[in-house]
Amino acid sequence: xxxxxxxxxxxxxxxxxxxxxxxxxxxxxxxxxxxxxxxxxxxxxxxxxxxxxxxxxxxxxxxxxxxxxxxxxxxxxxxxxxxxxxxxxxxxxxxxxxxxxxxxxxxxxxxxxxxxxxxxxxxxxxxxxxxxxxxxxxxxxxxxxxxxxxxxxxxxxxxxxxxxxxxxxxxxxxxxxxxxxxxxxxxxxxxxxxxxxxxxxxxxxxxxxxxxxxxxxxxxxxxxxxxxxxxxxxxxxxxxxxxxxxxxxxxxxxxxxxxxxxxxxxxxxxxxxxxxxxxxxxxxxxxxxxxxxxxxxxxxxxxxxxxxxxxxxxxxxxxxxxxxxxxxxxxxxxxxxxxxxxxxxxxxxxxxxxxxxxxxxxxxxxxxxxxxxxxxxxxxxxxxxxxxxxxxx
Numbered sequence: 237x238x239x240x241x242x243x244x245x246x247x248x249x250x251x252x253x254x255x256x257x258x259x260x261x262x263x264x265x266x267x268x269x270x271x272x273x274x275x276x277x278x279x280x281x282x283x284x285x286x287x288x289x290x291x292x293x294x295x296x297x298x299x300x301x302x303x304x305x306x307x308x309x310x311x312x313x314x315x316x317x318x319x320x321x322x323x324x325x326x327x328x329x330x331x332x333x334x335x336x337x338x339x340x341x342x343x344x345x346x347x348x349x350x351x352x353x354x355x356x357x358x359x360x361x362x363x364x365x366x367x368x369x370x371x372x373x374x375x376x377x378x379x380x381x382x383x384x385x386x387x388x389x390x391x392x393x394x395x396x397x398x399x400x401x402x403x404x405x406x407x408x409x410x411x412x413x414x415x416x417x418x419x420x421x422x423x424x425x426x427x428x429x430x431x432x433x434x435x436x437x438x439x440x441x442x443x444x445x446x447x448x449x450x451x452x453x454x455x456x457x458x459x460x461x462x463x464x465x466x467x468x469x470x471x472x473x474x475x476x477x478x479x480x481x482x483x484x485x486x487x488x489x490x491x492x493x494x495x496x497x498x499x500x501x502x503x504x505x506x507x508x509x510x511x512x513x514x515x516x517x518x519x520x521x522x523x524x525x526x527x528x529x530x531x532x533x534x535x536x537x538x539x540x541x542x543x544x545x546x547x548x549x550x551x552x553x554x555x556x557x558x559x560x561x562x563x564x565x566x567x568x569x570x571x572x573x574x575x576x577x578x579x580x581x582x583x584x585x586x587x588x589x590x591x592x593x594x595x596x597x598x599x600x601x602x603x604x605x606x607x608x609x610x611x612x613x614x615x616x617x618x619x620x621x622x623x624x625x626x627x628x629x
Contacts, residue, residue, distance in 0.1 A: 306379040309413060314374045314382060317409065321384070324369050325362045329355070336417040343423035344431055344438030354421070365390035365401065370461060372629055381410045385629060387462050392446050400452070401445045403427070404465045426464050441467070450571070450617040452606050455516045456537045458560075463629055469568040469586055471627065476562045478536040478544050479519070482554050487523035487530055488576050489603045494520075494532030501555045502534060506548035513537045517604035517619075522583075524600060565621045566590055566597070567604075572613035579603055582620045596625040 313334075320331050332351055341348045341357070348354050361367050370387040377383045383406050390401040403425055410420040430437040458477040462470050480501050484493035495518070502512040519533040536557070541547045544559045568586045570578055583601045590597055606617040 306413065309411070309416065310376050310379075310382055313409075313411065313416075314376075317374055317382065317384065318371065321369065321371050324358065325367050329358070334417055336412065336415065336419045339418055340420045340422075342421075342433050344425055344428060344433060344435035345442065347433045361390070364392070364394055366393055372463070377408065380413060381408050383408045387465075389462070395446065397449060397451075399446050399448055401442070402462050402465045402470070404462060404470075427467050449614050450569070451611070451615045452617055453516050453608070455514055456535070456539060457516050457606075458535055459538070460565075463564070463627075466589075468589060469566050471564060471566050471624070473564050474560075474562060477538055477560050478541055478547060478557065479533040479560055480536060480547070480550075480555055480557050481531050481533040482556070483529045483531050484520070485529070487528045489520040489522060489530050489579055490574060490576050493530075497552065497554055498532060498534045501550060501552070502536075505551050507551055508548040510548045512540070512548075517606040517617075520603045520605075522600045522602070564624045564627045566595070566624055567619045567621045570603070570618040570620055572616060572618075574603075574618055579620060583622070586620060586622060590622070590624070595627060598623040598625060 316331075316334070320334075323329055332355060335351050335354065337351050338349060339351050339354055341354045346357060348357060368389040370389070371384060372387065373385040375383055385404075385406050387402065387404045390403075392399050392401055404427075405423060405425040407421060407423050409418050410422075411417065412419045424431050425438060425441070427441050428435060428437045459475040460472040462472050464471045480498055482494045482497045484491060486493060502514070504511050515535040515537055517535070519535070521531045521533065523530050536547055544557050547557045550557065566586060568582055570582045574582070587597060600623075602621045604619045604621055607615070
């Protein structure tokens with residue numbers, strides 16, 4: 237069902253006439269890299285700062301032209317895919333001429349054995365899910381195969397509550413080097429272990445997202461790109477954003493202390509008597525320092541104020557305006573109306589899961605609450621966020 241959202245690793249079953257040996261395959265894997273730097277200002281496909289590089293060595297002059305053929309071809313196809321995938325879900329669409337008529341496509345819950353089925357799947361996704369495809373990387377994994385890493389955000393439009401779905405993972409494109417066509421496209425999803433078609437785990441993952449009733453208000457919010465979505469948490473890259481903040485009277489991050497002071501500031505209680513728009517979420521940072529106090533933060537609308545210096549000055553010594561740096565965070569949901577113990581438990585669980593993956597975390601955490609007080613618990617979106625150190629895809 238999902239194109240560029242999920243199945244197995246290297247393509248199997250289809251043999252090609254070229255076999256250059258292990259050393260050439262190793263050289264290939266390390267010679268072709270197209271990286272797409274992450275920014276939350278994503279269009280249909282992000283493609284910024286693309287770079288293609290070919291490894292060179294003192295022995296390169298002695299290699300025959302035929303020996304370099306796989307590298308040259310995959311370098312060329314890497315650049316082609318980076319451009320072609322920009323049109324994955326637009327009116328133009330992908331260039332079907334580079335795909336074999338009997339191309340095999342497989343992900344955890346979808347399987348096709350023809351270019352017509354492949355293209356029909358793309359069109360189904362386009363009209364049912366309004367997908368946004370974000371390309372992160374393209375690299376070679378063998379003499380005949382390129383792998384991409386991506387994020388796909390979708391809105392399930394046919395359901396009344398129109399839930400947001402996110403998949404992250406990899407796609408492998410296996411080429412026939414004689415015809416220079418894609419003969420197999422296989423996907424994996426980061427959120428599941430069982431990648432083989434038909435994956436019940438994959439179907440459950442889709443259903444779990446589709447039945448999530450948590451709502452995000454239609455308000456301005458910090459921009460981010462989900463780099464990886466796993467079963468229990470996701471990793472996001474945030475752009476910088478501006479906040480106004482105040483210390484709370486306790487260390488309980490679930491209390492409403494500080495809300496009135498910040499509301500007063502954005503609704504005219506500043507040196508310009510300027511009213512600012514409400515945003516989402518409301519952040520509360522974990523207690524730090526000797527005071528043991530938490531801090532509540534309102535996000536300042538980034539469409540109007542690009543930096544902290546452009547925001548009206550404070551009229552109260554209890555309110556500060558500051559810039560939050562760009563960074564990478566792990567986020568885990570905390571449903572309903574969480575208590576302090578619920579939040580601490582979610583933080584502990586998230587830290588354990590990150591540690592099990594060898595991911596380093598910074599101290600402290602934030603509770604993000606997205607909804608107004610009158611929203612019923614099943615429809616509320618709350619998250620615990622922890623900043624990560626030196627994370628790389």
